[in-house]
Amino acid sequence: MERSNGRVHHTCTLRLLLFTFYPIYCQASWMWLGLTSAGVAEQLGCADLPFTRAQKELCRKRPFLLPSIQAGARLGLAECQTQFKHERWNCTTSKDFNGSKDSKDFSVFGYELTSGTKEAAFIHAVMAAGLVHAITRACSQGAMAECGCDASLQGLGSPRQFLEGPPGNASSLRATSHALLAVNQHNSDAGRQAVDRTMLTECRCHGVSGSCAVRTCWRSLAPFERVGAALKERFENSVEVLRRSARQKVRRKDKVGRRGPLERDRLLYLHRSPNYCLEDLGRGILGTRGRQCSRTSRGADGCGLLCCGRGYNTRVVRRATRCACKFVWCCYVRCRRCESMTDIHTCK
Ligand SMILES: *[C@@H]1O[C@H](CO)[C@@H](O)[C@H](O)[C@H]1NC(C)=O
Ligand SMILES: *[C@@H]1O[C@H](CO)[C@@H](O)[C@H](O)[C@H]1NC(C)=O
Ligand SMILES: *[C@@H]1O[C@H](CO)[C@@H](O)[C@H](O)[C@H]1NC(C)=O
Numbered sequence: 001m002e003r004s005n006g007r008v009h010h011t012c013t014l015r016l017l018l019f020t021f022y023p024i025y026c027q028a029s030w031m032w033l034g035l036t037s038a039g040v041a042e043q044l045g046c047a048d049l050p051f052t053r054a055q056k057e058l059c060r061k062r063p064f065l066l067p068s069i070q071a072g073a074r075l076g077l078a079e080c081q082t083q084f085k086h087e088r089w090n091c092t093t094s095k096d097f098n099g100s101k102d103s104k105d106f107s108v109f110g111y112e113l114t115s116g117t118k119e120a121a122f123i124h125a126v127m128a129a130g131l132v133h134a135i136t137r138a139c140s141q142g143a144m145a146e147c148g149c150d151a152s153l154q155g156l157g158s159p160r161q162f163l164e165g166p167p168g169n170a171s172s173l174r175a176t177s178h179a180l181l182a183v184n185q186h187n188s189d190a191g192r193q194a195v196d197r198t199m200l201t202e203c204r205c206h207g208v209s210g211s212c213a214v215r216t217c218w219r220s221l222a223p224f225e226r227v228g229a230a231l232k233e234r235f236e237n238s239v240e241v242l243r244r245s246a247r248q249k250v251r252r253k254d255k256v257g258r259r260g261p262l263e264r265d266r267l268l269y270l271h272r273s274p275n276y277c278l279e280d281l282g283r284g285i286l287g288t289r290g291r292q293c294s295r296t297s298r299g300a301d302g303c304g305l306l307c308c309g310r311g312y313n314t315r316v317v318r319r320a321t322r323c324a325c326k327f328v329w330c331c332y333v334r335c336r337r338c339e340s341m342t343d344i345h346t347c348k
Helices: 002-021 030-035 040-044 053-061 063-083 110-114 118-140 159-164 170-174 178-197 224-236
Strands: 200-206 214-220 239-243 250-252 312-328 332-347
Touching (some): 030 063, 030 118, 053 063, 063 118, 063 224, 118 178, 178 224
Antiparallel strands (some): 200 214, 239 250, 312 332
């Protein structure tokens, strides 16, 4: 029963965190922690971090959460870039845009985060999943003093109130649609769920000479790559939704699927994606010029798709490797130096 108790407590902390750390409607957000090096967040302090008021309050009251929140943001970001490294949109961050970042620039995904596309859906899901994964890990390793429910934190309000309340800038929030908030919340929730669904059950037998008369089982986190892969699959099967009215009710756009319920673990989006082919810095799109592609692949990384039909340049790169290595008695290895030529293709 010890364990189930522990689990209840973890769930409680997680719910609290998620409600507080649901992505908010501005381009600067807690996700920025994913781009910074360790210690920077602590140096800045809760008040100067790109947090909402509720997030700042949580940060002040529970500073021990900060390293896990940062670990979560990094986990989410790295997984996003791994999952999309062969796609036209490769999980571009503000680091890809401007080498020398303005220290006051807290944006991570820039325009993309609020675009309502399925790429944005993936960002919300994978970042929420990273957060849950990191906090759960820290809790289960006992790295944090408290992982339980805390009455003083309950006062932060229900998630609805939190989301609809102005996180510091009411005018910008009003200008954004409720449907987008609802969709982002749904996608963050789908991310949290993916962590839960991919959890593994491990058991150990007890009893005389492994008779397994008594068995103890527990759930453990799957490696985050598994969560990322599951979310990428959901991205591929994401559903376009319409808003019924200005309120946040959303429903499937395709007529066939409309009668069915909106499954909780689907990723949802409101707007079709741009093709990400050409540079559009205003919208944070780098374009695929200069990206390395595969001449033989028929997938997303193939030159045809990745270069959007513009064609590609080829250059030959000479690579030196150690080869034909032999063990020489006694005791060293002698190798020859081999050279090979490799063609590198990059989009025009
Ligand atoms: C990059 O930095 C330059 C100079 O600081 C600035 O003018 C430009 O708007 C920045 N671009 C983006 C996409 O942030
Ligand atoms: C709120 O957001 C709007 C639009 O993004 C901006 O023009 C305004 O300066 C912001 N106000 C504050 C107090 O940050
Ligand atoms: C994504 O693509 C851009 C070029 O469009 C490149 O500069 C950047 O390094 C790539 N990012 C990753 C994570 O591969």
